Amino acid sequence: MKVGVIQFPGTNCDRDVFQWLTDQDHNPEFLWHQDLFDIHSVEACVVPGGFSFGDYLRSGALASRSPVMKSVKELASFGKPVLGICNGFQILCEAGLLPGVLLQNEKSLFIDSWARLKSPKNQKVIQLPVAHGDGRFWASNDELKKIWDQDQVLWCYEENINGSVDQIAGVQSKSGNVKGLMPHPERAYLDWMGGTDGWKFWL
Amino acid sequence: MKTYFVRILPRAEVLDVQGRAVYQMLKNHQHPVEKVRVGKLIEVSLNDSVSANNQEILKKIIQEGLYNPLVETFEIEGL
Numbered sequence: 001m002k003v004g005v006i007q008f009p010g011t012n013c014d015r016d017v018f019q020w021l022t023d024q025d026h027n028p029e030f031l032w033h034q035d036l037f038d039i040h041s042v043e044a045c046v047v048p049g050g051f052s053f054g055d056y057l058r059s060g061a062l063a064s065r066s067p068v069m070k071s072v073k074e075l076a077s078f079g080k081p082v083l084g085i086c087n088g089f090q091i092l093c094e095a096g097l098l099p100g101v102l103l104q105n106e107k108s109l110f111i112d113s114w115a116r117l118k119s120p121k122n123q124k125v126i127q128l129p130v131a132h133g134d135g136r137f138w139a140s141n142d143e144l145k146k147i148w149d150q151d152q153v154l155w156c157y158e159e160n161i162n163g164s165v166d167q168i169a170g171v172q173s174k175s176g177n178v179k180g181l182m183p184h185p186e187r188a189y190l191d192w193m194g195g196t197d198g199w200k201f202w203l
Numbered sequence: 204m205k206t207y208f209v210r211i212l213p214r215a216e217v218l219d220v221q222g223r224a225v226y227q228m229l230k231n232h233q234h235p236v237e238k239v240r241v242g243k244l245i246e247v248s249l250n251d252s253v254s255a256n257n258q259e260i261l262k263k264i265i266q267e268g269l270y271n272p273l274v275e276t277f278e279i280e281g282l
Contacts, residue, residue: 058271065268094271101273104220138217138274163218 001026001203004045006072006088008033008052008063013085013186017048020186026203033066039075044203047072049086049131049184059102059134060090069095082178083202086132089170089180097178098171099147100139102132106163111135114195115183116158117169121151126197128183130161135182137164137171150174155181204248207261207281209269212242217274245269258282 003026007014014030021028031037031045033052052063063069069091076082076097084092092098105111110133118125139147144165147153154170162182170181185198213219221241229236247264249257261279270277 057269061268061271094268101271103217103274106218106220108220108224136218140216140273143273 047088064094084180
């Protein structure tokens with residue numbers, strides 16, 4: 001599958017994501033933040049992690065208002081898969097493609113560790129690395145209820161490492177094609193990486 | 204050119220981690236503090252040419268992304 005990988009100034013997981021997709025027989029292509037792209041030129045896209053625009057203003061705020069995001073929104077509106085990882089998740093929330101917002105971790109510390117995640121749908125448990133300072137998922141009570149009622153919660157932390165409301169680690173859009181999570185599947189898909197739960201994680 | 208200050212604060216119902224840390228430090232120094240919140244102040248200067256509807260322009264700028272209504276409130280100083 002041809003998959004766009006968005007690059008902003010400060011994105012630093014772009015090459016990992018590129019390799020992750022390549023190793024799973026996809027055909028990734030980098031897309032630059034200042035350019036619009038033809039939405040028919042890719043079948044899906046990833047917004048990778050990092051510190052786009054130095055996390056200035058709010059994490060993901062400036063990136064979410066970049067030209068390339070117009071194309072990402074258009075791609076999403078056609079029902080094509082869009083995945084945001086870590087800073088990419090923050091960007092998709094700021095862009096309004098996903099509900100909620102990611103705030104500074106409850107204990108103000110940058111967390112760099114492994115996290116066990118549980119799917120509320122089928123109780124499946126996986127383990128993926130996390131590396132974030134602003135990973136505390138937050139939504140108002142009304143919005144949170146809607147997120148649960150519409151089956152939008154993808155993953156919850158088994159142990160609440162960052163203070164996220166309802167231990168939420170990842171959510172999806174109402175339509176289901178836009179997904180975002182703080183943990184990094186692209187950092188755990190081969191044995192030598194310490195875990196393989198990122199293999200065939202998406203697409 | 205006219206200069207305005209956009210004051211952004213976290214909403215009361217959202218845990219303000221920075222405010223809490225500063226509050227704790229001030230308490231540790233035995234200052235009589237009740238509450239601390241940390242936000243940001245953004246200075247915006249507009250062209251003279253548009254002074255007639257500066258308020259609308261500023262609001263548009265702010266609503267397009269200077270603040271996140273889910274977790275923040277804003278006030279404009281200098282209008």
